[in-house]
Amino acid sequence: MKTLRVGAMLPFNHAACALAACALAACATSPFQRAGNADDIAGAVARSQPPAASGRSLAFLALAGAAGPRLAEYDLAASRLVWTQPADVTTRVEVGGSVLVHGGKGTTPNGELVARDLATGATLWQHPFPSSDHLYGYALDGDALFVVTRSAASPNKPVGVLAAYDARTGSLRWQALLPSARVAGPAVRGGVVAVPLESQYVLLYDGVTGLALGQVLSTEEAATFVRALPEGLFYGSRGIFLLGRDTARGSRHATGYLAAHLPAFVRPTYDTDRYRPEQNEYSALDRNRVLWRVAVADGRPQFRDGLAFVHDYRFFFAFDASTAALRWAYVSPEDAVASTDTGRSILFASANGEIAALDPITGARIYQAGLPGEVVRGATFDAEGFGPAATAAASSPPDLLASLTAIIADPDQRFPALKLFAIEELGRQPGREVTAKLLQILETEKTSPLAVQKAGEMLVARRDAGALDLLTAALRAHADYSTKRPAPPVEVLARAIGALGPLARAVAPDLDAHLRLPETSPAAAAEIAKALVQIGAGESVPALRDFLTMYRADPGYERDPTALVAAAEALLKLGGSTDRELLLFLAEEPHTAAGLRAHLSRALGETATAAK
Amino acid sequence: MAAGGVARATASQSPAPSQPQLEDAPHAARKSKGARGDKAGKGDRASRPGTPVLAADRVEALRLALVGADDDAAIEAAATLSASGAPGAAEPLCEVLAAGAAPARLQAVLDAMAKLGEAHQLRADQTTLDALSLYSGHRAPDVRRRALKALGTVNDPRATPPLLEALGDAASDVRAAAAEALAARHEGRAARRMFALLSMGDAGVAGPLAALATPDMVPQIAELTGTIDDGVIADALGDYVKRADVPDKLRIDVLRTIGGLSGAVATTALVDYVASVPAKEDRASKKEAQKLLDQRSASQ
Numbered sequence: 001m002k003t004l005r006v007g008a009m010l011p012f013n014h015a016a017c018a019l020a021a022c023a024l025a026a027c028a029t030s031p032f033q034r035a036g037n038a039d040d041i042a043g044a045v046a047r048s049q050p051p052a053a054s055g056r057s058l059a060f061l062a063l064a065g066a067a068g069p070r071l072a073e074y075d076l077a078a079s080r081l082v083w084t085q086p087a088d089v090t091t092r093v094e095v096g097g098s099v100l101v102h103g104g105k106g107t108t109p110n111g112e113l114v115a116r117d118l119a120t121g122a123t124l125w126q127h128p129f130p131s132s133d134h135l136y137g138y139a140l141d142g143d144a145l146f147v148v149t150r151s152a153a154s155p156n157k158p159v160g161v162l163a164a165y166d167a168r169t170g171s172l173r174w175q176a177l178l179p180s181a182r183v184a185g186p187a188v189r190g191g192v193v194a195v196p197l198e199s200q201y202v203l204l205y206d207g208v209t210g211l212a213l214g215q216v217l218s219t220e221e222a223a224t225f226v227r228a229l230p231e232g233l234f235y236g237s238r239g240i241f242l243l244g245r246d247t248a249r250g251s252r253h254a255t256g257y258l259a260a261h262l263p264a265f266v267r268p269t270y271d272t273d274r275y276r277p278e279q280n281e282y283s284a285l286d287r288n289r290v291l292w293r294v295a296v297a298d299g300r301p302q303f304r305d306g307l308a309f310v311h312d313y314r315f316f317f318a319f320d321a322s323t324a325a326l327r328w329a330y331v332s333p334e335d336a337v338a339s340t341d342t343g344r345s346i347l348f349a350s351a352n353g354e355i356a357a358l359d360p361i362t363g364a365r366i367y368q369a370g371l372p373g374e375v376v377r378g379a380t381f382d383a384e385g386f387g388p389a390a391t392a393a394a395s396s397p398p399d400l401l402a403s404l405t406a407i408i409a410d411p412d413q414r415f416p417a418l419k420l421f422a423i424e425e426l427g428r429q430p431g432r433e434v435t436a437k438l439l440q441i442l443e444t445e446k447t448s449p450l451a452v453q454k455a456g457e458m459l460v461a462r463r464d465a466g467a468l469d470l471l472t473a474a475l476r477a478h479a480d481y482s483t484k485r486p487a488p489p490v491e492v493l494a495r496a497i498g499a500l501g502p503l504a505r506a507v508a509p510d511l512d513a514h515l516r517l518p519e520t521s522p523a524a525a526a527e528i529a530k531a532l533v534q535i536g537a538g539e540s541v542p543a544l545r546d547f548l549t550m551y552r553a554d555p556g557y558e559r560d561p562t563a564l565v566a567a568a569e570a571l572l573k574l575g576g577s578t579d580r581e582l583l584l585f586l587a588e589e590p591h592t593a594a595g596l597r598a599h600l601s602r603a604l605g606e607t608a609t610a611a612k
Numbered sequence: 613m614a615a616g617g618v619a620r621a622t623a624s625q626s627p628a629p630s631q632p633q634l635e636d637a638p639h640a641a642r643k644s645k646g647a648r649g650d651k652a653g654k655g656d657r658a659s660r661p662g663t664p665v666l667a668a669d670r671v672e673a674l675r676l677a678l679v680g681a682d683d684d685a686a687i688e689a690a691a692t693l694s695a696s697g698a699p700g701a702a703e704p705l706c707e708v709l710a711a712g713a714a715p716a717r718l719q720a721v722l723d724a725m726a727k728l729g730e731a732h733q734l735r736a737d738q739t740t741l742d743a744l745s746l747y748s749g750h751r752a753p754d755v756r757r758r759a760l761k762a763l764g765t766v767n768d769p770r771a772t773p774p775l776l777e778a779l780g781d782a783a784s785d786v787r788a789a790a791a792e793a794l795a796a797r798h799e800g801r802a803a804r805r806m807f808a809l810l811s812m813g814d815a816g817v818a819g820p821l822a823a824l825a826t827p828d829m830v831p832q833i834a835e836l837t838g839t840i841d842d843g844v845i846a847d848a849l850g851d852y853v854k855r856a857d858v859p860d861k862l863r864i865d866v867l868r869t870i871g872g873l874s875g876a877v878a879t880t881a882l883v884d885y886v887a888s889v890p891a892k893e894d895r896a897s898k899k900e901a902q903k904l905l906d907q908r909s910a911s912q
Contacts (some may be wrong), residue, residue: 017718084656480780482808516749518756546746549712556751591714592814 006443025572031179032215033202040214042247044204047213049190050230051141058082059347059381060100060356062089062282071102072371074355076347076383085121087114091280093380096140099124099167103135103280110134115167125170133420136160136277137185138195139228141165141207146186146193148178162186162195164210174210174220178203184274189228193237194243196223196274200250201241203236218250225271230343230384231296240270242294242301246520250255253514255300260321263424265417266290282378287313291341292321303409307360309346311339312418316346316405318363326425328363329332329403329570331410332356336537338379349379357388362397401429405437408451420454427458435459435467439474442489456492463496471496475510479519490514490524498531508537515547522556522563529566533573544571545582561595568600572607580604599611668700675704678721679711686713687720694724698733702740708741715752715834722747722758729765736768745774753783760786765795772799779805779817788816793819807832810848813840814890827862834869843877846870850881853897854888863897871904 034040057076063069063084071087074080091103098118106112110129117124123271123388129135129149136148146236147169154156160178182195191207202223204217216223216235219358224237234242239259241247247256262268270290271473272279279285290307294301303321313335318327332350339348344364345357353374357367366390407415407422423441426434441447466496469544471493479487494511497504511528520528525547547567551557557564568586586592587600635870677689688709693701706726708721725744728734744766747759761776763771778790779802787809794802806821807829825833825848833848849870853863870881882901889898 262855360877450881478780481782482780482805482812485780516746518749518751521753549710550746550750552712552713554751555714585711591712 036217044213286495498534513544694727791820
């Protein structure tokens with residue numbers, strides 16, 4: 001095992017770096033003069049060959065718990081633990097040909113890089129960073145390691161550095177001074193290294209020589225990440241650019257650009273922000289992310305199977321990337337701390353040591369293994385194409401209604417936006433049972449006000465005449481202190497019934513009953529009055545009259561006469577001449593709430609001709 | 613409930629600025645109007661010997677005051693009508709309920725009706741029942757409580773359902789009013805719900821439940837010890853043992869249960885029981901209660 005010090009063993013060769021920069025920039029004033037040159041980018045992409053499939057299916061698990069911090073390699077295909085090594089993993093594991101590299105605490109303020117033998121986990125070398133060097137990221141291409149740092153060796157002028165090492169030995173192969181110190185972590189694919197710079201550039205280098213190959217100028221969207229996949233090199237932030245001739249200038253109109261349509265609760269970032277070194281650590285960002293793969297045809301990428309996947313802690317969703325329609329939802333019993341789209345499965349590791357894979361098309365669990373009793377902090381997968389055939393142990397595809405209901409009913413308070421989404425999705429599903437579930441949500445005391453509002457909106461919007469009996473039954477369940485039964489959600493029920501129009505007329509007596517109950521809020525009374533008009537409930541006139549007279553002089557309605565006004569309006573529309581006389585009496589009687597009197601005076605005047 | 617609408621029934625009778633004329637007023641309204649027509653108190657009760665009589669012009673004056681602009685005058689008129697105990701005194705009060713009023717006036721009217729009811733001067737007509745039932749569902753607990761109290765005095769089975777329903781009211785004093793009315797009506801159907809309320813610690817139903825409880829409920833009440841306040845149990849059992857229909861042997865068991873309860877309410881229940889037994893009556897239960905009291909004193 002060797003310990004290397006960057007500052008001591010790998011001094012910057014400024015002359016070589018300058019030469020490399022000049023080759024691209026022709027020694028012009030700006031180092032970015034060729035930024036956006038499509039020919040350069042096309043040439044670089046042509047050099048980048050798809051990596052040969054390793055055929056491996058490994059999971060590297062950063063473990064915590066009673067046994068202390070460790071790193072474990074788990075063979076997914078064989079469902080066995082390959083090795084475990086004591087390791088305090090800081091930044092995420094990257095896997096090469098026969099080596100893996102991760103960050104460690106080390107003894108210096110800025111930590112160290114640690115390389116391990118893939119077969120045994122034994123440490124090959126450690127690479128401490130002096131206080132002047134800050135690690136931004138690293139990537140492996142076979143056993144070549146590429147590291148981006150910002151070096152502040154000269155206090156007033158930090159510089160960005162891309163360095164290439166032999167990953168097995170830790171020896172330097174080359175290094176390049178980047179044109180800016182605003183650097184980000186790299187990605188490497190088939191001999192081409194991509195480094196985001198200054199948020200809008202992606203610089204491409206030959207992995208073997210360090211020669212600059214091209215510069216992307218992202219004109220419409222920040223380039224906060226670069227990512228290497230078998231299907232190509234990608235960059236972007238809120239969308240994805242497939243590196244190529246047409247994306248050399250980062251236009252969203254380019255055929256190489258794509259972004260999924262996703263619901264509002266999703267944080268639509270397609271990878272970690274490589275400008276933020278802390279995002280190299282295993283963190284909550286690994287538990288809340290978009291998973292994606294693409295299929296490329298004629299240089300035009302499309303989301304594979306038209307799907308984009310969302311990992312949100314314990315929940316996984318598949319969305320139609322073009323419509324945001326939910327295809328499936330999977331609920332894991334534990335937080336998934338890491339996940340990846342292998343191209344053939346959605347693979348994840350849970351905090352309790354479970355490792356599982358889901359069928360990307362159906363959401364069925366097609367693989368399950370793990371390390372029971374372990375505490376998993378984070379994980380990296382080297383399992384391209386891992387997608388075991390479903391066995392007898394596989395689960396059936398998750399039932400969408402059951403998954404959505406489980407999300408809504410989950411007592412975990414961390415996901416308010418997700419719950420609103422689940423309620424909305426639930427409301428979009430057909431069937432009486434959905435109406436029943438929405439009613440259940442509305443009647444559950446622990447439901448948050450926002451969730452109640454959303455469930456109410458969905459209940460009203462679905463206009464489920466086939467579930468009128470359910471609405472009626474809900475309405476009939478009056479509050480009862482002696483049986484601890486709360487009042488039904490009358491306001492929403494009235495709106496939902498009103499939305500059904502005359503089809504719901506039979507419910508009028510049940511609505512009337514609530515006008516006469518003490519627990520009926522003024523807001524609910526107003527909705528009842530409106531609903532009675534919508535369903536054309538002429539038989540409800542007596543209840544409206546009773547409500548109006550009972551409360552017309554109530555000081556509570558003096559402040560806000562909305563309910564009285566709604567009842568008066570309903571009486572005007574549903575009642576006859578006798579009711580106009582009552583309204584006239586109320587309009588003129590001095591004890592009547594001023595707001596109602598004013599409204600009645602106006603309304604009676606406006607409808608006088610029609611009444612005649 | 614007010615199938616025809618209480619407002620429709622009697623709002624027409626108020627001397628409001630523009631009085632709606634209800635040609636198609638339902639049965640209850642016409643009946644009420646008819647009643648107002650014989651202001652002097654013609655009708656079955658008017659002929660009863662000893663029934664107070666209020667002059668027709670006096671009733672009319674009070675009616676005008678009831679529906680007039682002056683709240684104080686209206687409240688005073690309600691009190692006068694109730695104090696008169698006169699037949700026909702209820703009709704102007706019902707008119708106020710039908711036309712609606714501010715809470716203070718409503719409360720005075722309902723109190724007056726309850727008083728008339730207690731004097732057996734509240735007729736069990738549909739208008740009265742509808743009006744009181746309607747206001748037993750008012751949003752203000754003070755109004756509901758008074759409406760239920762008045763309803764409880766109406767000797768008609770149609771008054772019972774709203775009282776039973778009010779046992780589920782959210783306000784404890786409203787539940788208590790309903791429970792008391794039901795107990796006074798010996799409404800056995802209410803006992804189970806009252807027990808449910810007692811098991812939730814609802815002190816307001818302790819007395820009424822004691823009046824309605826069957827012997828098989830007594831052990832169940834005793835078993836609530838430790839789950840609700842001892843005072844509530846002592847209250848219920850204390851009232852129960854005072855009932856004349858309870859066998860003395862059962863009284864002794866109940867008194868012993870009370871003796872095992874902590875707090876001043878249990879002591880008071882024992883004292884009350886001893887005091888409730890006529891001095892000359894030699895009851896074993898009385899001796900037991902006295903013994904339990906002596907033991908409580910000794911243990912202080």
